[in-house]
């Protein structure tokens with residue numbers, strides 16, 4: 001390229017020489033300037049094109065999100081029946097919308113009375129978390145129905161329904177903000193005394209006050225890192241503040257060392273009193289006291305009953321219990 005530039009300039013200069021030049025010096029300069037500008041513009045075209053391609057790709061993804069229908073369009077229920085804590089699953093079949101060909105729940109039926117505890121146990125991938133998502137009405141069932149009292153979940157206002165349900169998940173999500181705000185998220189509008197009292201009941205007060213900023217400590221991406229047990233106690237404080245009719249504990253102590261597990265377990269037992277509870281893969285002591293135990297394998301209930309019934313049959317449940325004991 002530089003060779004050809006040198007050649008053209010050289011030829012151009014030659015043409016401006018002599019007594020009767022073919023080209024004036026002014027014309028040569030204009031020619032060179034115009035050519036340079038054109039070359040630079042053409043050279044930038046590929047960059048420009050790939051930029052447009054990237055933008056189109058990004059915009060498509062963005063439009064997919066913008067065009068996604070909101071929950072209030074999908075769940076049109078408006079009923080506000082009394083939620084007393086009784087739950088019934090009637091032959092529920094379910095596949096996730098992203099993978100419609102794989103049936104995750106294959107005909108699940110059970111009935112849970114007010115203030116009873118249901119324990120879900122079984123191999124991972126069995127469908128335990130999926131059942132808890134259906135109780136929270138995160139998805140619509142494919143077949144069958146979920147009832148709260150005598151009302152089909154489909155016809156209940158989901159915002160109203162979720163005011164009565166709290167979940168302590170395995171991976172607690174903390175928002176960027178203070179510890180105070182993160183607990184208050186359980187029930188927006190709660191007073192300061194209520195939040196402090198919830199933290200005390202969750203055995204979280206002492207570790208919160210050990211930080212220099214106390215309840216004003218920043219957590220989340222830009223704040224301090226809390227340990228798994230500390231996060232879980234904040235989630236428990238949230239649930240206590242919410243005072244739900246129905247409580248879901250999804251592997252709530254599985255990520256803890258034994259010291260923090262004892263403290264968290266203690267807080268959980270207080271929280272479980274006087275509510276309908278669904279506990280997943282929890283400590284044997286909680287499962288043993290549950291009113292009903294469902295053993296799930298590949299989306300089916302393979303055994304159900306209480307602890308002594310299931311131990312007597314020496315099936316999948318008693319195998320699981322033996323394994324836990326062996327693990328110490």
Ligand SMILES: Nc1ncnc2c1ncn2[C@@H]1O[C@H](COP(=O)(O)OP(=O)(O)O)[C@@H](O)[C@H]1O
Nearest residue numbers: 096098099104123124125126127128129130131
């Ligand atoms: N969001 C999802 N989208 C698609 N498939 C999922 C989703 N969540 C879970 N699954 C699938 O559903 C099955 C049951 O999962 P899950 O209810 O989480 O089991 P468990 O809690 O008993 O370990 C698994 O096969 C899992 O791969």
Ligand SMILES: [Mg+2]
Nearest residue numbers: 128129130250
């Ligand atoms: Mg799970």
